[in-house]
Amino acid sequence: MSLAKDYRLDVEIADTAPLREYGLMHREHLQENQGMLFVYPDQALRGVWMKNTLLALDILFLSADGTILSMLRNLLPCRQDPCPIYTSGVPAQYMLEVNSGFIDKHGLAIGQTLMLDYRRNAPADTGTLF
Template structure:
């Protein structure tokens, strides 16, 4: 499982709770490591079906250090769309071992065309559109966060 209960020196997977987001969602620190680089984000956690259905809909901006994680209780073939989503997003599909399965970059705002994982995943991460390319984040990179 990508989430763990151990604190690390750079705050990735820290067990210290963060304040709720402006939208009222729990937040956690999430890190993506590829090669020698680790990038840290503060992400909202969309746990419930209602939170996951709304996701980042209607948001007009997303900071480069922010995002939203959609954890699933069991691996599944995840499918997302951009209905009512104003800004382009990078949609990152995360395997049970914490590695990135694939990335749908710069998804099209308001599109109802499904964006799907290529295999069962345990979580999906959404970041600002184009950010994964700008930061060099790619399939196979490792994602760590605390989901409790």
């Protein structure tokens, strides 16, 4: 996946219900150039929670063509049940989870388009955003 100024982000792909449910749970570290791309079969309202997530995250919701539709900054790990559910606010095809502070560091804004190189069944089901 590529961002402004030709920044490359290596992403793990979560494109099945079990992979999307588990997401980044129990991870203690995420490299600066890493993230997880949640791939859905349609464009719809999306929800996310931070249960069992140990890292603070920024989340971007993307359209089918990679346009940033909405963003959530600095979601903190959930420490007690019930965990709040955060929503996209608008229908989205993809959800991108990255380290907290990523959105501001890279100057991302609603309406920007990210280039997605997503290959299902590639080694380790990974992709890049450009």
